[in-house]
Amino acid sequence: MSEVARHAVVVGAGIGGLTAAVALHRAGWRVTVCERSAGPAAVGAGIVLAPNALRAFDAIGFDAARVAGGTVPAAMGVRRPDGRWLSRADTAALTARYGRPPLAVHRSALTGALAAALPDGTVRHAMAVTSVLDPDGRDPLVRTSGGELTADVVIAADGIHSPLRRQYFPDHPGLRHSGETAWRTVLPPAHGTGAGGAGAPAAAETWGRGERFGVVPLADGRVYVYATAVAPEGYRPDDVIAELRRRFGHWHDPIPEIIARIDPAAVLRHDLYDLATALPRYHRGRLAWIGDAAHAMTPNLGQGGCQAIEDAVVLARLLERTARADVPAAVAAYSRARLARTDAIRVRARRAGRFAAVTHPLAAAARDLAVRATPERVALRALDSLFDGFVLPARPATGGAPPRARAQ
Structure with missing residues (x-):
């Protein structure tokens, strides 16, 4: 079979699946993406593309900055409900350390741009x-x-509830409820502000006791808003705005004003889950799992989508010039390369969530003191393994077996 005739079927048109499709298409593969939904999602949430995800996009020639725009907040950090900052990272410091700052974009804008890059x-x-x-x-x-x-x-990018994961790992315990629920939405620009406008709120996550509220301005002037709370699985109050006001309406500005602008019909509510344990591998013959299907993690490190992008780019690189007979070896090399890194981040995200979501007053006070006492240089160093940990495997020789990809 000729290289051009090689065919990849991608299951799922989320960020990971579409990134894999674009990467393989640009490597000369014929690609079919199967998506169960009737059309592109009109609603959604934001995603922060960390430097590691941006480097992965660079490797396949996809310019995420054209989607996100070049404007970023001057600082990002953690606050108390009274508005005091516990930590604040200057964007210029992030740029100096990692070569570029994170970019925040609406998820539907990103998936739309990826889909537009395909035939x-x-x-x-x-x-x-x-x-x-x-x-x-x-x-x-x-x-x-x-x-x-x-x-x-076949690339299984079929999400956190992956049917293909259940089909081929029937003895795996599956998902674990984190003990939290989340609300997410994207607001239009406030009156008098636009892309990068001076009136845009700072990017911050505010920590209370068992409750968090995040505000991330997007480059186009919209604002990504999310909130989490310790709550039983399936917790669904009838009046979402009343619930948000009850929990967060007395917190610092601009949180009350933001809640007042939320359209309840545009709010996404999800219980937060991750995989109870790691999968034993991310492959089976010619079938590979990527993203949440492979290593579902809580959003506490902002790495779920970023790791899906890394997965897609690494898998495509190993498949790029691989002969048809050697595809199973390339898929196995992908699994070896990705499992240790992604599972370590899954575990780290779980621990970060437990730390941030403490409910006892003394525990929350100790948490706040620990965050406030951590020097910025130490906090930045803790991000190195996330933002600098992406490793792109060597490009395989034309028509040959893939190199043995090292673990990341």
Whole structure:
């Protein structure tokens, strides 16, 4: 089979799946993306693209700055409910240390730009994948609601509740509820502000006792807002605005004004989960798992989407020039390269959530003191393994087996 004829089926049109599709398309693969939803999501939330994700995008020639814009907040940090800062990282310091600052963008803008980088017809909506048969064979069969497809490689980017993960890891314990629920939305620009306007709020996460409220200005003037609270699984108050006011309405400005501007119909509410334990591997023959399907993590480090982007770029690099017969070896090399890094971040995100979401007054006071006493240089150094930890494998020789990718 010629290189051009190699076919990848990507299951899921989220950030990870579309990044994999773009990377493989630009490497000469034919790609089909199967997405169960009827069309692109019109609502959603924001995502902060950390320096590691931006470097991964650079590796495939995708310019995320064209989506996000170049404007970033002057500082990012953590505050108390009374408004006092516990920590504050200057964006210039982040840029000096990592080569660029994080970029905040609406998720739908990012997925739209990734989809636009693919040939027409690549993304097939309303096409749910029901199963993948014979991934260890030469021609895995992908059964969908719209028919059957054969592929040289199948990429499972089917999200946190991944049916394909359940199909091939039936004994894995699955997801673990973190003990928290979250509300997310994106607000239009406030009157008198625009992209990068001086009236945009600072990027900050405010910590109370078992409650957090985050405000992230997007480069186009909109504002990504999220809140979390310790709550039982399935907690769903009928009046979301009343719930947010009850919990956060007495916190520092501009939180009360932000709550007043929220459209309850545009709020996404989710319980927060991560994988209870690591998967034993991220591959099976010609089938690979990426993103939340492989290593679902809580959002406490802001790395869920960033790690999905890394996954996609590493997998595509290992598949780039790989002969059809060597695809299983390339997929196994991807699994070896990614499992240790992503699972360490999953565990670290869980611990960060427990630290931030303490409910006892004495524990919260000790937490705040620890954060406030940490020098900025030490806080930045703690980010090195996240932001500088992305490793792109060597490009395999044309038509040959992939190199043995080292763990990241």
